[in-house]
Every structure is written in C-alpha cells, then in structure tokens.
Amino acid sequence: MRQEIADETVAESGYRQIRSDIIFGRLAPGQKLKLENLKGTYATSVSTLREILNRLTSEGLVVAEGQRGFEVARVSVADLKEIAALRLLLEEHALEQSFEQGDVEWEARLVSAHYKLARMEEVMASGDTSKAEDWKRYDWEFHQALISACGSRLLMETHSAVFDKYLRYQMVALSYRGGVAEQEHRQLLEVALLRDSKTAKKILQRHIQGGVEHALGKGLLLASPVKP
Known part of the structure; x- marks a missing residue:
C-alpha cells in the first residue's frame, strides 16, 4: 500500500512539473518528448512518464505520434x-x-x-x-x-x-x-x-x-x- 501511494505521489508530482514546463514554455511547442531523456530530468520511470504524457495528451497539451512517441502540442x-x-x-x-x-x-x-x-x-x-x-x-x-x-x-x-x-x-x-x-x-x-x-x-x-x-x-x- 505504501509503495502504491509513493508511486502515485511521484506520478502526480511529475505530471504537475511537466505540465508547468509546457505551459511556461520550458518545453517548447513541437519539442519531441523522448522518454529516455525525460526520465532523468523528472526522476521517474518510463512507464510513469508514458501515463503522464497520455494524460497531457487528453488535455491537448501533448500530441501522441503513434509509434514515434510524443511531442509538445504546437501553436497556431x-x-x-x-x-x-x-x-x-x-x-x-x-x-x-x-x-x-x-x-x-x-x-x-x-x-x-x-x-x-x-x-x-x-x-x-x-x-x-x-x-x-x-x-x-x-x-x-x-x-x-x-x-x-x-x-x-x-x-x-x-x-x-x-x-x-x-x-x-x-x-x-x-x-x-x-x-x-x-x-x-x-x-x-x-x-x-x-x-x-x-x-x-x-x-x-x-x-x-x-x-x-x-x-x-x-x-x-x-x-x-x-x-x-
């Protein structure tokens, strides 16, 4: 139970940080979000990152590119x-x-x-x-x-x-x-x-x-x- 709570806390913290980085432009429009690179920056696992990015995709802040991964939603x-x-x-x-x-x-x-x-x-x-x-x-x-x-x-x-x-x-x-x-x-x-x-x-x-x-x-x- 404690591990589940810890995992949830890490996921929520990572979600808030990545979301903030997108909104405030630290992750630029169109930037590729490579899971292997991000896991060190946000101190979380690839599987957790994938869940976070899928969540942000549902919000329209990230775009899923099928087998090619994710990128920050572009602007227009x-x-x-x-x-x-x-x-x-x-x-x-x-x-x-x-x-x-x-x-x-x-x-x-x-x-x-x-x-x-x-x-x-x-x-x-x-x-x-x-x-x-x-x-x-x-x-x-x-x-x-x-x-x-x-x-x-x-x-x-x-x-x-x-x-x-x-x-x-x-x-x-x-x-x-x-x-x-x-x-x-x-x-x-x-x-x-x-x-x-x-x-x-x-x-x-x-x-x-x-x-x-x-x-x-x-x-x-x-x-x-x-x-x-």
Missing part, C-alpha cells in the same frame, strides 16, 4: 483565437455569477490578488523579464479571484484549464502590453468591487482581445522556436 494563430474566445465565454459567465454572490472574503481575495499582480507588473514595466513566470502566475491568480465566488467548482476548473492554454501562448510570445494591461486590471478590480458586471465584461473583452492582437501584431507567436 487559429488555436490561439479559439482558446481566447472560449476563455472569454467562460470568464464572462463566471464573472457575472461571482459578482452577484461575492462577499467580503471574496473582496479581500480580489484586492490581495490585484496587489501582487500590480507589483509584478511594475517589475515587467521596468524591462526586467526575469520574473515573467511570476507575473503570469499572479495574472492567473487575479482572474481566478475575480470568478472565485461563482459557486461552481466545475466552471472554475474548466476556466482554469482553458486559461492555462491561453497562458502558454502568452509565455511563448512573452506578450506583455505594459500600461494598457495594468489599467485594465485596475479597472476590473474597481468595477468588481462595485459589482458592475456589465462594465466588467466590456473591459474583459478588450483585455483578452488586446492580448491576442498584441501577440499576433508583433509576430511573436509566429516567430516562436520549435526544438527538435
């Missing part, structure tokens, strides 16, 4: 636009529910999440991109806080999975829009505390669409490398 303009549209659909709905049901604890979570994000945006604005992962992690936390009072665990989990795919594109393109994004985040905080979901949806639409246009407009996504 069409996929980014589809992911952004789905994120907007889910987040708008969850946001409206959250604004209606949020209490003082929700407000406190939201203010705290925005404070951390704003501080990291200051670092990014200074030209220091060494904290890009922290920036996007706090971005994720802020948007999760916005919808955290929606009352639906399934909606939160689904939104989180879609947001992670959107986040991967931002990390691949390092799509930081500077003061515009900072202002939109601040506005989202303000209208959330006022429970103004109508205005929040308009800001969110600009926010997401602006992120997509920024990445595509600078050609950053198209120029992203594919490692062998």
Whole structure:
C-alpha cells in the first residue's frame, strides 16, 4: 500500500512539473518528448512518464505520434483565437455569477490578488523579464479571484484549464502590453468591487482581445522556436 501511494505521489508530482514546463514554455511547442531523456530530468520511470504524457495528451497539451512517441502540442494563430474566445465565454459567465454572490472574503481575495499582480507588473514595466513566470502566475491568480465566488467548482476548473492554454501562448510570445494591461486590471478590480458586471465584461473583452492582437501584431507567436 505504501509503495502504491509513493508511486502515485511521484506520478502526480511529475505530471504537475511537466505540465508547468509546457505551459511556461520550458518545453517548447513541437519539442519531441523522448522518454529516455525525460526520465532523468523528472526522476521517474518510463512507464510513469508514458501515463503522464497520455494524460497531457487528453488535455491537448501533448500530441501522441503513434509509434514515434510524443511531442509538445504546437501553436497556431487559429488555436490561439479559439482558446481566447472560449476563455472569454467562460470568464464572462463566471464573472457575472461571482459578482452577484461575492462577499467580503471574496473582496479581500480580489484586492490581495490585484496587489501582487500590480507589483509584478511594475517589475515587467521596468524591462526586467526575469520574473515573467511570476507575473503570469499572479495574472492567473487575479482572474481566478475575480470568478472565485461563482459557486461552481466545475466552471472554475474548466476556466482554469482553458486559461492555462491561453497562458502558454502568452509565455511563448512573452506578450506583455505594459500600461494598457495594468489599467485594465485596475479597472476590473474597481468595477468588481462595485459589482458592475456589465462594465466588467466590456473591459474583459478588450483585455483578452488586446492580448491576442498584441501577440499576433508583433509576430511573436509566429516567430516562436520549435526544438527538435
């Protein structure tokens, strides 16, 4: 029994690490995932790695190539636009529910999440991109806080999975829009505390669409490398 628990813990830890490495671009789009090479990096067996990669394949983050193994899912303009549209659909709905049901604890979570994000945006604005992962992690936390009072665990989990795919594109393109994004985040905080979901949806639409246009407009996504 103890060995089974240990194996499960190793598998779960490996899954979280590989998933994070894909989302944050440490494993690049199109990169071959060779089991023999990965087992040393992630300190796990080939059979466990195969289970992990099959799990990530079901999430759309990895592609199984039949007898040829696995590779990190590639990126495309069409996929980014589809992911952004789905994120907007889910987040708008969850946001409206959250604004209606949020209490003082929700407000406190939201203010705290925005404070951390704003501080990291200051670092990014200074030209220091060494904290890009922290920036996007706090971005994720802020948007999760916005919808955290929606009352639906399934909606939160689904939104989180879609947001992670959107986040991967931002990390691949390092799509930081500077003061515009900072202002939109601040506005989202303000209208959330006022429970103004109508205005929040308009800001969110600009926010997401602006992120997509920024990445595509600078050609950053198209120029992203594919490692062998």
